[in-house]
Amino acid sequence: MPVNGCDCSIVIKTAYKEMDIPYSSETIREAISIMKEEPSIEGDYVHRGLPHNNGMTGCIVTPLNIETVPFLLYLAMGGTGNPVFITETRNLYRNSLNLLPYEDGPQFDLVQKRGNGKWFYEGCGVTGFELRIMREETIKLKIDICGEKPPVNYSYNETIETESRERFSGNSVVYKINGKEYKNIYGITIAAEKEEGTKTELWIKRCLEDNCDLPHLINDMTITAHLYRDSYEYRSFGMFRLSFTNVVLNTDETVIDAANAVIGPIRYYVAGITQAEVFSVGDGRLE
Numbered sequence: 103m104p105v106n107g108c109d110c111s112i113v114i115k116t117a118y119k120e121m122d123i124p125y126s127s128e129t130i131r132e133a134i135s136i137m138k139e140e141p142s143i144e145g146d147y148v149h150r151g152l153p154h155n156n157g158m159t160g161c162i163v164t165p166l167n168i169e170t171v172p173f174l175l176y177l178a179m180g181g182t183g184n185p186v187f188i189t190e191t192r193n194l195y196r197n198s199l200n201l202l203p204y205e206d207g208p209q210f211d212l213v214q215k216r217g218n219g220k221w222f223y224e225g226c227g228v229t230g231f232e233l234r235i236m237r238e239e240t241i242k243l244k245i246d247i248c249g250e251k252p253p254v255n256y257s258y259n260e261t262i263e264t265e266s267r268e269r270f271s272g273n274s275v276v277y278k279i280n281g282k283e284y285k286n287i288y289g290i291t292i293a294a295e296k297e298e299g300t301k302t303e304l305w306i307k308r309c310l311e312d313n314c315d316l317p318h319l320i321n322d323m324t325i326t327a328h329l330y331r332d333s334y335e336y337r338s339f340g341m342f343r344l345s346f347t348n349v350v351l352n353t354d355e356t357v358i359d360a361a362n363a364v365i366g367p368i369r370y371y372v373a374g375i376t377q378a379e380v381f382s383v384g385d386g387r388l389e
Contacts, residue, residue: 202378211224240271306367310356
């Protein structure tokens with residue numbers, strides 16, 4: 103998940119919610135294309151580059167926490183409805199949100215603050231995303247963003263509460279493949295591209311163990327992330343699940359010439375359905 107950029111403040115605005123996004127890094131910028139100025143027949147044959155505004159482009163990398171995960175996964179994937187937050191404090195995170203990676207996802211606006219400057223990006227959309235889950239690390243989401251309009255100065259002095267709630271960790275994730283739980287998976291990256299149709303890949307790192315390697319064809323796979331806190335009711339708070347069907351082996355890049363335990367990368371292509379469930383109400387789906 104390489105990203106070139108510097109820390110800044112990001113606020114995402116939709117028709118129903120505004121949220122300050124906890125960041126780790128970003129690289130949102132104005133998109134510039136180069137127009138060639140062709141020399142005349144009797145010219146000096148020097149090609150000059152003329153900058154031409156082409157909207158905006160870039161990405162955001164942010165850790166997922168109990169407050170942001172339904173909002174960010176909805177933006178990244180898209181769904182048939184918006185997440186609905188129930189007003190009672192105790193039920194704040196009771197959401198039933200089913201998501202699919204649609205090519206034409208929801209549009210949103212973005213406010214970027216870096217140093218003393220603020221810029222407003224209107225009509226942004228998501229062209230792809232990566233969800234990275236690794237042991238000993240916070241679960242992070244990278245959202246690739248584009249837009250047709252260039253940024254403008256943002257002069258409003260509004261203040262939006264910064265979210266700093268519990269973050270999901272790769273240590274509290276359960277992997278099930280064809281109904282069997284695999285404990286030798288060290289980490290996984292879900293990568294989706296949403297241009298000219300959606301394409302999803304799984305990049306899995308697993309420890310090589312006898313009789314516990316991953317199958318070449320996976321009929322169904324589920325990844326369930328938990329937050330273990332006494333203040334959350336079981337099966338109601340602090341969970342999200344990703345489901346995949348018809349997952350086919352693409353390449354195995356494992357190098358086994360090593361004296362110690364081997365953590366081998368393997369890549370799959372999702373030929374079936376990708377789906378997300380976020381903070382499902384206690385109906386047994388997230389057991």
